[in-house]
Amino acid sequence: MSETDTTEPTSVEELINQITAGELNKAEGSFQSIVQDKMADALESQRIATAQAIFNTPEGLDDEDIDITDEEIVDEEELDAVEQVFDEDEEILAELDDDQEE
Numbered sequence: 856m857s858e859t860d861t862t863e864p865t866s867v868e869e870l871i872n873q874i875t876a877g878e879l880n881k882a883e884g885s886f887q888s889i890v891q892d893k894m895a896d897a898l899e900s901q902r903i904a905t906a907q908a909i910f911n912t913p914e915g916l917d918d919e920d921i922d923i924t925d926e927e928i929v930d931e932e933e934l935d936a937v938e939q940v941f942d943e944d945e946e947i948l949a950e951l952d953d954d955q956e957e
Contacts, residue, residue, distance in 0.1 A: 866885060866888065866889050866892070867889065869885055870882055870885040870886055870889065873885055
C-alpha cells in the first residue's frame, strides 16, 4: 500500500487551487488573508528592529558612562519662557474664576 499525502495545502497552494477551480470569490478572500499575514509579519519584524534600535545601548557604553545634567538638557532661557507662559496662564485662570464668582 502506498501512503497518500495528507498534508494540508499551504495558503498559496490553496489560492492557486481556488483560481484554477474558478472559485474566484474564495480566491479573493484567500489572497487578502495572505497579504494581511505578510503585512502583519513585516510590521512585527519592523517593531522588533525599532525596539532593538531604541533600547539597545552601543557596545562599550553603559548607562553609568552617560553623565548628563539637567542644565545640559534644558536651556535656562527656554525654562524661563515656559515659566512665564505658566504664570500668564495662571493669571488668566484666576481672572476667569473671579469673573465666574461675580
